[in-house]
Amino acid sequence: MGPHTATGLVPERYRRMVLASRPVDKPDTTHFRLEEVGMPGVAAGQVLVRNRYLSIDPYMVGRMYTTQSYAAAQALGETMVGETAGHVIASQHPDFQIGDAVVGALGWQEYGVSDGTNLRRVDEQRAPLSAYLGMLGMTGVTAWYGINRICRPVEGDTVLVSAAAGAVGGVAVQLAKAKGCKVIGIAGGEQKCHYVTRVLGANACIDYRPLASKEALTEEIFKHAVDGVDAFFDNVNGWVLDAAFPAMSLGGRIALCGMIGRYGNRSMQLLSHHFLLLSRLTAQGFIVWDHVGEWGRAVDELSDLMDGGLLRSEETRAFGIEAAPHACLGLLAGKNVGKQLVQFY
Numbered sequence: 001m002g003p004h005t006a007t008g009l010v011p012e013r014y015r016r017m018v019l020a021s022r023p024v025d026k027p028d029t030t031h032f033r034l035e036e037v038g039m040p041g042v043a044a045g046q047v048l049v050r051n052r053y054l055s056i057d058p059y060m061v062g063r064m065y066t067t068q069s070y071a072a073a074q075a076l077g078e079t080m081v082g083e084t085a086g087h088v089i090a091s092q093h094p095d096f097q098i099g100d101a102v103v104g105a106l107g108w109q110e111y112g113v114s115d116g117t118n119l120r121r122v123d124e125q126r127a128p129l130s131a132y133l134g135m136l137g138m139t140g141v142t143a144w145y146g147i148n149r150i151c152r153p154v155e156g157d158t159v160l161v162s163a164a165a166g167a168v169g170g171v172a173v174q175l176a177k178a179k180g181c182k183v184i185g186i187a188g189g190e191q192k193c194h195y196v197t198r199v200l201g202a203n204a205c206i207d208y209r210p211l212a213s214k215e216a217l218t219e220e221i222f223k224h225a226v227d228g229v230d231a232f233f234d235n236v237n238g239w240v241l242d243a244a245f246p247a248m249s250l251g252g253r254i255a256l257c258g259m260i261g262r263y264g265n266r267s268m269q270l271l272s273h274h275f276l277l278l279s280r281l282t283a284q285g286f287i288v289w290d291h292v293g294e295w296g297r298a299v300d301e302l303s304d305l306m307d308g309g310l311l312r313s314e315e316t317r318a319f320g321i322e323a324a325p326h327a328c329l330g331l332l333a334g335k336n337v338g339k340q341l342v343q344f345y
């Protein structure tokens with residue numbers, strides 16, 4: 001029998017997912033291993049959290065490799081890193097009570113112990129718990145930062161967003177729309193494009209999958225942005241970024257948010273980056289964790305937009321920790337619409 005808490009009996013064992021081996025080429029589910037481990041004790045200054053949701057993010061794929069990145073590679077045999085949302089079920093910490101809804105980085109596991117570092121209480125009255133991993137969490141703040149601090153669009157600007165039906169891209173589309181911009185999305189498939197225009201409110205969406213070349217994508221962008229693109233929020237990099245360079249207007253801004261088009265150790269040559277000079281473009285990469293000082297403001301603004309009905313988010317949920325590897329790898333195949341989560345219970 002495990003320890004008792006105000007919310008019931010805690011099991012003696014729980015499940016976690018570890019990285020079993022590193023991919024050489026493409027990652028697959030055999031690189032993960034599900035393990036059962038004993039429930040840890042809760043020492044003074046610690047809390048025990050039962051995780052309800054796990055955020056699935058593209059960076060997790062990047063960390064399976066040892067190639068150069070802004071973050072350390074995932075350690076072999078250790079619990080996969082990841083953000084979680086759940087409830088405190090035992091507490092020896094003065095700032096957390098049993099029942100508190102919390103978001104933290106407890107990893108791919110059903111329960112986790114924290115000393116309170118980077119654990120934040122969230123308000124389930126204001127938004128459902130899962131939203132704090134999506135539009136009101138790291139995902140939303142990433143879109144907020146890229147749009148407000150790098151793209152800086154003003155009313156009437158034309159804004160292009162790649163992976164527009166995804167978690168970050170979907171928020172970026174809506175933030176640009178809320179500023180009175182003309183928004184063009186890029187997404188894989190007719191259904192996703194339908195979602196980007198009809199649900200998220202973009203003016204147009206380009207399905208890139210049937211396009212045979214980067215030139216064809218450039219042409220499609222120009223069809224919707226005859227005077228060029230003033231700001232590009234890029235989640236993909238590679239040929240999608242390359243196709244956008246010629247379509248940028250003079251003085252255009254590019255937020256280099258992600259490079260999911262390069263994951264899986266794919267390297268790509270950019271052939272059109274001379275437009276950076278020709279069109280006097282500014283392209284700036286950013287990592288949301290470098291700007292934690294802006295999180296409070298970003299979440300306040302995102303919450304206000306949500307309250308005003310100007311921000312919504314689709315979720316794609318997988319169920320049970322055993323489904324996490326498949327959900328994670330599914331990001332590379334574009335299986336998700338909106339925020340990809342794993343729900344544990």
Ligand SMILES: NC(=O)c1ccc[n+]([C@@H]2O[C@H](COP(=O)([O-])OP(=O)(O)OC[C@H]3O[C@@H](n4cnc5c(N)ncnc54)[C@H](OP(=O)(O)O)[C@@H]3O)[C@@H](O)[C@H]2O)c1
Pocket residue numbers: 056057058059138139142163164165166167168169186187188189192235236240256257258259260261262286287288289331332333334335336337338339340
């Ligand atoms: N800079 C930061 O601090 C920061 C923070 C968070 C996320 N990010 C980055 O932001 C991007 C989006 O993250 P997210 O969490 O919102 O993921 P997401 O967009 O919800 O999911 C990934 C999407 O990328 C698209 N995709 C996958 N492979 C592709 C390829 N080869 N070419 C073109 N599109 C491809 C797929 O959509 P389609 O079906 O439309 O292709 C897929 O659904 C990622 O690159 C991520 O690394 C950066």
